[in-house]
Amino acid sequence: MQPLKIVITGSYSAGKTQFIRTISDIETVSTDYAVTLDEERELKHETTVALDFGTIAINEKLNLYLFGTPGQERFDFMWEHLSIGCLGYVVMVDSCRPGHFAETQRLMARFADITDSPFVVAANKQDDPAALPVSYVRRRLGLPLDIPVLPCVANDRSSVKTVLLSLLKHIASQHQAERAEQA
Amino acid sequence: MALEGTLQDMSLSDLFQVFRMGPKTGVLLLTHGTERGIIYVAEGRLIDAAVVRGTERTILSSKDEAVISMLLWDDADFTFRHSLAVLERPARIEHDSEWLVLESMRRHDNPVRALPYQSITLDTQLQLSPLPSSAESGVSLDVNQWRILSQVSIAPSLRAICEATGVPPDQAIRTVAELMSIGLVEIAPPTLPKPKPRPRAATGTSSHGQMMAPVLASTPSGEEATPILARGLLDAIMRRIRGL
Numbered sequence: 001m002q003p004l005k006i007v008i009t010g011s012y013s014a015g016k017t018q019f020i021r022t023i024s025d026i027e028t029v030s031t032d033y034a035v036t037l038d039e040e041r042e043l044k045h046e047t048t049v050a051l052d053f054g055t056i057a058i059n060e061k062l063n064l065y066l067f068g069t070p071g072q073e074r075f076d077f078m079w080e081h082l083s084i085g086c087l088g089y090v091v092m093v094d095s096c097r098p099g100h101f102a103e104t105q106r107l108m109a110r111f112a113d114i115t116d117s118p119f120v121v122a123a124n125k126q127d128d129p130a131a132l133p134v135s136y137v138r139r140r141l142g143l144p145l146d147i148p149v150l151p152c153v154a155n156d157r158s159s160v161k162t163v164l165l166s167l168l169k170h171i172a173s174q175h176q177a178e179r180a181e182q183a
Numbered sequence: 184m185a186l187e188g189t190l191q192d193m194s195l196s197d198l199f200q201v202f203r204m205g206p207k208t209g210v211l212l213l214t215h216g217t218e219r220g221i222i223y224v225a226e227g228r229l230i231d232a233a234v235v236r237g238t239e240r241t242i243l244s245s246k247d248e249a250v251i252s253m254l255l256w257d258d259a260d261f262t263f264r265h266s267l268a269v270l271e272r273p274a275r276i277e278h279d280s281e282w283l284v285l286e287s288m289r290r291h292d293n294p295v296r297a298l299p300y301q302s303i304t305l306d307t308q309l310q311l312s313p314l315p316s317s318a319e320s321g322v323s324l325d326v327n328q329w330r331i332l333s334q335v336s337i338a339p340s341l342r343a344i345c346e347a348t349g350v351p352p353d354q355a356i357r358t359v360a361e362l363m364s365i366g367l368v369e370i371a372p373p374t375l376p377k378p379k380p381r382p383r384a385a386t387g388t389s390s391h392g393q394m395m396a397p398v399l400a401s402t403p404s405g406e407e408a409t410p411i412l413a414r415g416l417l418d419a420i421m422r423r424i425r426g427l
Contacts, residue, residue, distance in 0.1 A: 004412075004420070023427065058423050087412065096186045098193035102300070129265035130186040133204050135313070136197075140300075144372045157427065164424050172417050 004062065006167065007083050008052070009069040009111065010092030011103040015124040015154035016068040017052045019092060023160045024054025024066060051082060076107075080114045088118040088171045090163060092152070093141070095123045095131035101140045108141070118174045120167045122152035126159075186263040191299050195254050196364035198263065199280040203227040203366075209266045215259035218243065222250060223269045229283070230274040246275050247283060254287035257296065281322040281365040288361045295360045301370060303356050303363075305342040308371040309335045322365060327358045335368050 008016045021028050052068030067082050083089060089111065093104045111119070123137045132140075138149040148166050153159040190213075198211065206227025213220040219240075223231040232249040235242055244252050253259070278286075288294040295303060311332075324332065327350055334344040345355045362368045 023424075056423060056427070058420055064420055064423075096184065098186075098188040101192070125184070128184040128186075130184065130207065130209060130263050132186065132201055136201055136204065139369055139372075140193075142370070142372050144374055161424050161427060165421055168417055168421050168424070171412070172414065175412070175414075175417075 003065050003085070004058070005065045005067060005086045006164070007067050007069060007086045007089040008092060009079065009083075009089055009107060010122075010124075011094070011100045011107060013097075014092040014094050014100065014104075015152075016092050018154040019090070019122070019124075019152075019160055019163075020052045020054040020066045020068050022155055022157050023056065023164065025057055026055050028052055028054040051078070076110060079110065083111060083115045083117070086115065086117050088120075088167050089115070090167055091119055091121045092124050092154070093121060093137060095125045095134075095137060096128055098132065098140065101137075105141055118167070118171045120148040120150060120163065120170055122150050122154075122163045124152045124154050126151040127153045127156070185265075186261075188261060190256060190259050190261065193261075193300075194298055194364070195256075195261075196280075196284045196297065196366075198261070199229065199284065200366040202229075203280065207263070207265065208269050209264050210269060211261060211263045213253055213256070213259040213261045215253075215256045220249065220253045220256075220259070222253070223272055224263075225269050225272070225274070228274070229276050229280050230269070231272055231276060247277055250276065250280075250283045251287045251290065254284060254297070255291060257299075279322070284364050285322055285361060288364060294357055294364070297364060298360055301360075301363060303341070303359050303370075305340065305345065305352055305356075307341045307359070308339060309341065309344075309359065309368050310371040311335055312366050312369045327354060328362060331355060331358050332362060332367060 008019055010016050017028075051070065052066075054066040054068075056064040056066070058064055067086075069079050069082055091104065091108055091111070094100050108119075121137070121141065121143060123132070123134045125131050126134070134149050134151050141149075143149055148170055150163050150166055151159070152163050195213075201207065202224045204227075208225050208227075211220075211222040211224060213222075218234055218236050220234045221232060222229055229250060231246065232253070233242055233245045234249045234252055243249075276283075288297065291297055330348040330350060331344055334347050338344045338347055341355055341359060342352075344350070345352050348355075350358065359368065363370075
């Protein structure tokens with residue numbers, strides 16, 4: 001049986017590790033190492049160089065696996081491996097760092113090459129009153145209206161649930177559209 | 184926590200639009216070489232500003248002129264912090280942010296450079312921006328701005344707008360940059376190509392309560408494809424997540 005897998009991706013320091021920690025049934029497996037580049041150290045002291053891994057038990061026999069990709073582009077060789085066979089993916093973006101938008105656009109283009117799985121964008125740190133609004137994030141990322149862009153607070157369980165549910169609804173509607181087309 | 188970046192990441196005119204959309208209240212600090220700028224924002228409105236130089240903080244400009252001089256900076260580091268204390272300050276800026284942005288564009292030798300991450304060409308497709316509900320602007324558009332604005336929702340590209348209005352391309356690009364900087368138009372996002380039909384769509388459904396195995400499609404070559412789940416399984420995953 002193929003595993004049920006959702007990938008959480010996004011640029012450096014977007015909140016992927018926290019997102020998985022907030023919702024996972026298990027203590028997440030993270031492979032964080034001390035940051036070596038000065039400009040990255042300004043944002044956080046530890047970074048994910050391999051992957052984050054969490055699970056949600058659907059029933060006694062079935063688990064949903066959450067995989068977080070390493071954010072830095074120099075580890076993008078791992079993205080393809082992680083995204084193969086995923087149900088869909090969440091692109092996380094920091095709503096307080098417009099400097100990360102260009103990298104997020106490159107990442108989305110790369111993922112579109114790797115997989116045709118449905119995705120949603122989670123605009124993280126929306127609890128900061130200075131955060132950019134979701135509509136501006138959508139505009140700057142050049143996202144059409146049929147890609148959901150959702151407000152997110154990665155350390156808030158209900159917010160993470162909303163993002164995952166939106167992704168699953170998006171997956172369902174895309175599957176439905178494909179079935180209708182094939183019928 | 185704060186909104187941080189450079190003006191190459193996000194222009195000052197975009198920041199002003201975001202302040203109006205919020206509406207946001209706080210202090211925007213900018214650093215441009217030895218010059219430092221400060222803009223006070225109260226419920227989306229710019230109420231006071233100053234530009235100073237050096238450690239002795241010599242005031243170079245203040246109020247409206249300070250905002251315009253900051254709008255003419257090609258790059259600067261910025262930090263915007265939420266602060267309700269700004270609401271206590273008196274308003275000293277006379278014009279609204281749209282007027283200040285347009286005035287700076289008039290003084291700019293190349294206004295397109297004011298939007299560093301937006302590429303405007305004759306093939307660019309434009310759309311009207313959704314205006315923030317509180318937008319009440321005192322800005323008055325010139326004839327060229329009106330002519331282009333009237334075509335945005337009809338014409339498929341800027342080239343078509345030029346043909347319909349007779350506005351020369353260079354002037355049209357400049358005018359579009361002005362309209363974008365005050366948040367009246369924006370570049371239309373690309374339309375997504377329809378997803379390619381997958382090899383075989385699963386039709387099985389699982390009734391509630393049964394053990395539900397994922398129903399997967401596979402490619403003829405045996406490659407691992409994106410799985411297509413039975414609707415019942417997706418519903419079960421959603422129920423589980425809702426219950427967390």
